[in-house]
Amino acid sequence: MEETILLILYGCKLAKDLEESLPNLATQPDILRKSCDGIVRVFSNLKELLSNGHIIFGESHELQQTDNIGAGIQEWLTTGGNIYQAMDLLNAQAVLGGIGPGDYSAGGKDDGHTTVTKVAAPQMGNLDLPPEDGYTWRKYGQKDIFGSKYPRSYYRCTHQKFYQCPAKKQVQRLNHDPSTFEVTYRGGHTCHMSSTAPSTAAPPVEQGMIPPIHWLSMEINPSILESTAPIFDMQMFRELGGTSSSSTAGTLASGRFPDNQALPVADMANAMFNSSSSSSNGMENIFSFMDDKWNAREKKI
């Protein structure tokens, strides 16, 4: 019940954000479109909740709780808190714990941002599992769940090593409606999105598939970008041997080099921007390169 109200408020907040940033977005149709997707998605969920028998206003004793949550989201709306707070507000339990806008990141006891989404299964392809969203996931487990006849799959972000990206998701085929997956997202991405060709992200958003909330949030909320660690921080750059030296281009391809040996800048640039080998995606080159370096660095510690 509470989540119904929260969804309404959240949807309104998104719409309000869209309205405010409309002048800036006029030149950015992609972001504009994603913003609209997010809004549609929120209200679609709302519609589903309502059709499942959820009511907006409950009995009087429940209204007490609602007022608390309402106050929470009111505060969030006025103080312009970050998107993770909103996600937690959507997650009613977290709100009942009494999170204030200030003590969110500092306290650090419970940083679980959880979002539940329903996604249409591949309608005719018969392909069993992968519902595509914009991220690359790596499956790390599968479990049979007590009440369900279908197993639950566990995924984590492929680039977990890189910046310890905490994002995870669970995918479960619904017991009654096997044509629908329930996807639970936990934790936000601290890594960047996998951008294949920058041109179109359209195909995944086609039929019934709507990107997770943080897609929208990450792109539209500049505070996220500020708080996220830079892609290449100077510390790492220095450890890579940021000052020049001789070139050992050959070792790069295999991603293997001695621990203490300095790595020439030229080689890093090579790895980043040179699509030398067979790989099609430049971004993946960067990732694999950095992942390797990260591994080597970790082993020393």
Next chain:
DNA sequence: CTTATTTGACCAAA
């Protein structure tokens, strides 16, 4: 070779 998935073991919480 390297990287991803599968799958039983393992563990914490209830």
Next chain:
DNA sequence: TTTGGTCAAATAAG
């Protein structure tokens, strides 16, 4: 104990 989540060895894929 049971249940849900994760780990990791074996295996598959590229």
